[in-house]
Amino acid sequence: xxxxxxxxxxxxxxxxxxxxxxxxxxxxxxxxxxxxxxxxxxxxxxxxxxxxxxxxxxxxxxxxxxxxxxxxxxxxxxxxxxxxxxxxxxxxxxxxxxxxxxxxxxxxxxxxxxxxxxxxxxxxxxxxxxxxxxxxxx
Amino acid sequence: xxxxxxxxxxxxxxxxxxxxxxxxxxxxxxxxxxxxxxxxxxxxxxxxxxxxxxxxxxxxxxxxxxxxxxxxxxxxxxxxxxxxxxxxxxxxxxxxxxxxxxxxxxxxxxxxxxxxxxxxxxxxxxxxxxxxxxxxxxxxxxxxxxxxxxxxxxxxxxxxxxxxxxxxxxxxxxxxxxxxxxxxxxxxxxxxxxxxxxxxxxxxxxxxxxxxxxxxxxxxxxxxxxxxxxxxxxxxxxxxxxxxxxxxxxxxxxxxxxxxxxxxxxxxxxxxxxxxxxxxxxxxxxxx
Numbered sequence: 001x002x003x004x005x006x007x008x009x010x011x012x013x014x015x016x017x018x019x020x021x022x023x024x025x026x027x028x029x030x031x032x033x034x035x036x037x038x039x040x041x042x043x044x045x046x047x048x049x050x051x052x053x054x055x056x057x058x059x060x061x062x063x064x065x066x067x068x069x070x071x072x073x074x075x076x077x078x079x080x081x082x083x084x085x086x087x088x089x090x091x092x093x094x095x096x097x098x099x100x101x102x103x104x105x106x107x108x109x110x111x112x113x114x115x116x117x118x119x120x121x122x123x124x125x126x127x128x129x130x131x132x133x134x135x136x137x138x
Numbered sequence: 139x140x141x142x143x144x145x146x147x148x149x150x151x152x153x154x155x156x157x158x159x160x161x162x163x164x165x166x167x168x169x170x171x172x173x174x175x176x177x178x179x180x181x182x183x184x185x186x187x188x189x190x191x192x193x194x195x196x197x198x199x200x201x202x203x204x205x206x207x208x209x210x211x212x213x214x215x216x217x218x219x220x221x222x223x224x225x226x227x228x229x230x231x232x233x234x235x236x237x238x239x240x241x242x243x244x245x246x247x248x249x250x251x252x253x254x255x256x257x258x259x260x261x262x263x264x265x266x267x268x269x270x271x272x273x274x275x276x277x278x279x280x281x282x283x284x285x286x287x288x289x290x291x292x293x294x295x296x297x298x299x300x301x302x303x304x305x306x307x308x309x310x311x312x313x314x315x316x317x318x319x320x321x322x323x324x325x326x327x328x329x330x331x332x333x334x335x336x337x338x339x340x341x342x343x344x345x346x347x348x349x350x351x352x353x354x355x356x357x358x359x360x361x362x363x364x365x366x367x368x369x370x371x372x373x374x375x376x377x378x379x380x381x382x383x384x385x386x387x388x389x390x391x392x393x394x395x396x397x398x399x400x401x402x403x404x405x406x407x408x409x410x411x412x413x414x415x416x417x418x419x420x421x422x423x424x425x426x
Contacts, residue, residue: 032233032359033345034259034291036318091175095182102186103193107292120179124172132168 001076004125008075011125015068015118022061022111026051045109050100060097064115067093071122079129087123094119197295198286198371209372210282210299213267214274216380220391222417223382226424227392229268229361234400236426237340239353244312249352249404251311253301254329254337256319258288261360262347263298264367267375268393269349270299275398275412276405277308284372288321293364297372302326310405311352318346349397352404355425361396362389395421 001009026046045051052059067090074082094116101108201209244250253269255262263286270279281303287296301315316333320326329337340356341348349357366389367375378386399421402413412418 031345032230032261032264032363033343033347034256034261036254036256036344036346091179095179098183099186102190105292106190106194106294120176124175127172127175128168131166131171135166135168 004129005075008122008125009072011118011122012068012072012075015071015115015122016065018111018115018118019061019064019068022046022109022115023059023065025111026059026061045101045105045107045112048100048105050104060093061112061115063093068118079126079133083126084130087126090119091123194289194294197289198297201284201372206284209284209376210279212376213270213299213379214279216271216391218415220380220382220387221395221398222415224387224391224395225417226395226421227388228385229389229392229396231361231396231424231426233357233359233361234355234396234426235358237350237353237356239339242336242350242353244314246312248308248310248312250350251313251352251401251404252333252336252350253313253315253347254333254349255301255315255317255347256323257285257300257302257317257321257326258291258319258323259346260287260291260293260296260364263287263293263296264360264362264364265347265349265357265393266298266301267367267379267390268361268397271390271394272397272401273306273308273311273313276310276401276409277306277313279304279306281305285321287364288323293368295369296364296367297370297375298367310408311401351400354404355400357397357400361393366390399425 046059046061051061053063067086070086071090074086077083097112098116101112200206242250242252251269251273255266270282273279282299282301283303285298285300287293287298289295300317302317302320304315306313306315314333316329317326318329336350336353337344337348340350341358345358347357347360351357366386370378375386375390378384379390381387382391395417398412399418402408402418403422403425405413407413
């Protein structure tokens with residue numbers, strides 16, 4: 001396994017962990033309160049109507065568990081079209097969820113942001129690995 | 139047999155039969171693709187931030203002192219028929235929990251309603267309306283002022299009031315309203331040691347809004363969703379609240395009636411003009 005593949009595995013494991021935590025928070029319910037310190041409000045994001053997959057009651061964080069788990073599984077393969085396609089799925093979903101946070105719910109969940117950063121990092125590593133492979137093949 | 143080298147013609151031209159060798163062309167560096175992806179993502183997220191800034195309701199312009207006084211007079215002078223018609227409305231009575239402890243008394247020795255909130259918090263913004271309306275049935279406020287919740291939080295710029303300079307006088311109940319943070323989430327008022335102890339005892343998570351009704355009941359959170367007040371002006375909210383069939387009245391007046399029932403339990407149903415109403419008596423039976 002190359003170093004970049006190892007990094008992707010590590011990032012994926014972290015992503016699975018964060019997604020599991022967010023899923024647990026979603027099912028824990030949400031009280032209409034603010035923390036006295038005014039910290040950023042994960043509960044407002046996770047309890048919003050946008051926090052579930054369309055037409056279901058399944059939280060989007062559960063989809064994150066699947067996405068990151070697949071990343072860990074395919075990390076050992078040489079970067080190719082499958083990785084780019086999976087990265088595109090992750091990036092598109094990430095952009096939609098950032099839109100929901102910033103525009104629709106107007107609250108930012110730092111844990112969600114951490115997961116989004118992991119999606120971007122994994123995608124960038126795969127794009128770089130694919131690009132480097134293409135350059136070497138020329 | 140040694141291989142003969144083909145001679146190179148003068149000027150570097152190819153000798154007959156010599157294949158042209160192309161110089162290797164440098165490809166696009168590997169970092170360009172991920173950098174392009176990162177730039178596109180940054181542009182899209184930047185566009186979201188600009189759109190958010192553009193569509194955030196503007197902070198409500200502060201009314202003049204005379205207008206503020208008129209607003210407060212309307213909020214604190216609603217007719218009794220309004221309360222009777224709405225009843226519990228859409229108030230969330232699960233926000234109230236029964237507690238036990240030494241009765242909480244205020245500075246004048248009467249049972250005390252103790253509120254902790256923050257000016258930035260949209261749930262506090264929502265909860266102050268029914269709290270002010272309910273308490274005004276037991277006494278009189280002075281020093282109330284208008285404000286709105288944080289413009290960067292969920293439910294931005296929710297119109298409300300602040301207790302930061304408010305005082306309350308009543309024959310029946312004391313009130314202590316503490317705003318621990320201002321609209322920019324900066325520290326504002328500090329609870330005393332005793333106040334901190336009460337807050338910590340009944341709300342270890344230190345969430346706001348927190349209301350202690352004489353150590354008989356505590357309320358955590360807003361009894362209705364701040365969306366009901368949805369970035370409207372204070373007068374628009376008051377006009378909506380005056381219509382008992384409106385969503386705002388069902389939420390705000392319903393919550394005020396719930397708060398009133400809790401205060402009546404503290405004051406042993408005094409004053410009778412407020413607490414003896416069949417609707418309040420019925421609500422008291424629904425308290426935890």
